[in-house]
Amino acid sequence: MDINFSAQDLEFRDEVRAFFASEYDAKVAESLSSGQGEDYKEAIVAWQKKLHAKGWIAPGWPKEYGGTGWSVTQKFIYETERGAAGIPDVVPFGLKMVAPVIYTFGSEEQKAKFLPRILSSEDWWCQGYSEPGAGSDLAALNTTAEYAGDNYIVNGRKIWTTFAQFADWIFCLVRTSKDVRKQQGISFLLIDMNTPGVSVKPIPTIDGKHSLNEVLFEDALVPRENLIGEQDKGWTYAKALLAHERTGMAEVADSKRMLANLKQRAAAEVNGGQPMIADPVFQMRLSDIEMQLMALEYTELRVFASMAAGGMPGPESSLLKIKGTEISQSIHELQLQLAAYYGGALQGDLSNQQLGHEFAAEARKSYMYGRAASIYGGSNEVQRNVIAKAVLGL
């Protein structure tokens, strides 16, 4: 057993490192951390365009559609280096969520129309699955799409739609047939956000930012050509990709980076004249997390290895999601603990500068928004149900 990289792999790692070092400059980093306004959109799109120009925007796609053709090891190296450099992942909705559905189940016309614009980040996508009455029980959704003369007439309400305010397109699960088993009457529909009858309403969150929205559909006309695959088969298409989505949620590289930052900050924060990093109790809190993360890193590698050997990510991807989010949340918690009194101070005129402890405001926001990680992408309770059923056979 070993995880030695080949000489070729090491060469690849150096290339990735060099590219990130030269292209991901401080300016991009700053605008990306600036919040979730239009600045954020501009910055992340600009960065994604750079990745596209390099040919590295879609490591997960098959080569024929614009993927990199990397081995599993190379993908792992790329992710590790990205996290280590503190570079955020690409916005997943287009590149990682709808694109795989399109290239796996879409028509040739759909592939030609949508995939290039996703690769080039010309279109911003959002995910319209959840509804007020359909969260964990997604199949209970009842946004309807009625087929009428080459068009679907869509009516209903999607909720918790991340970044709908930026989106050009939304991919939706909609109900096309009623009197069947609820999973069987669902279709997968691509909807232009500029369609008359589509409107977006912001939902402010507890971190004081705006990423969530409601998306309303009032007699919105959607051309039939925007249906993926067959009518009433949408559930199958969506489900096929959920496991992929969850595998991406381990975020080991990102957690390693956050933990490294946390250690640096703990070295700078002082209590009773001693740096917090020297406090044995704080050290225990740190190592509790670090040991979990060391384990998760290898759990993920084991999943990668079995995928490299031809396997598909299965129910064990739920493990990656649960542990990955628990670890990132515990890092947020410790970050906030480190911030002590300063975590609660809201940034106003000059307050941050006067307060020092610059990381504190971010620590609070990460903690608050980070609570969502165990809720979205299939809540951690639902993931545990998946493992109980599919892995343990309970």
Next chain:
Amino acid sequence: MNFEFSEEQVMIKDSVARFVRDEYDFDTRRKIIDSEEGINRDFWTMFAELGWLSVPFEEQYGGFGGSVEDLVAVMEELGKGIVVEPYVSTVVIFGGLLSAATNADLKSTYIPKIIDGSCLGSFAFLEPQSRFEIADIATSATVGKDGYAINGTKTVVFNGASADSLIVAARTSGEQFDRDGISLFMVAADAPGVSIHSYKTMDGQSASTISFNDVLVTESQLLGAAGQGMEIVDQVMPNILLALSAEALGIMATLNAITVDYTKTRQQFGTPISSFQALQHRMVDTFMACEQSKSLLYRGLCDANKVAVDPSVGTAELLKSVHALKATVAKYGKLIGEEAIQIHGGIGITDELNIGHYVKRLMTINVTFGDADFHQKKFNQLSYSSL
């Protein structure tokens, strides 16, 4: 043995509860937070008229002559409404320090003003380099010709924006961490050399960074003997921790109640989510966490009462109990807040729902005067260092 509040305490508890229920709904609170000052002065006047501001003070100053138990009764109910008016800053802390002070003139000047609602106060102790060790004080008060000159910076002074008067902890002698040499001064918020920069805090309240630039004070502004300020702080701290924990307990109970109710109405998979055992057990755990916290609060009150009746018993047991209480409330408060959000699902993340706001106040209480680890370490020192 008796763990009931007295008839009088129940009356004041009910009166606070009624106010929270009838006059302090979530929208009202939101409007207050969004207002210019961030507190409602009319409500403060009403608190004075209802006698709430007089609860812990001696009768000779016009107080109700209450004990920390009375204060706890009020705080628990204020917690349920996450009331943002500065009761903790003004009555519990500022007033508590004055009550423990030995300067009779200061007491007879300021306590009646707290009681009639005309004086809001703050305690300025935290400094940029300090964390939870209050004695880590670099702000200096150096002797001049008519008294002292204060120089230094205080951060995250709760209620600094509205305070008329500040109790400032400054060093008159000794080195940065020495407990001896710290003095407490009463300083007017508008005294020359005091500059206040305020900001909102996540719990809907506000705090300030306050700098003192050659602020001149006289001996008459000392709360007690020069250099012996920590004695006053030590004397009041158990009450402060009990009162804050009572507020936290009110919040924890409310979060649990809202969450249990929600699970009974939220349907998924054709059934209320309250029917899932995975969630039931978690709500049982948060229920037990709340009950255990309440028990430690009552334990602390019993110990405090014992010391009040007979000071010769010493404070060792009381201190152990309040450190255990504050550490436990912080730990369980975090658990309860996080479970409330998780069990609500997506809606738990929204600003519109009240639970996030309860959680933010809990988070603030958790770090005020020391987090869970800080108090557990103090507990360890008291319990094991002589073994």
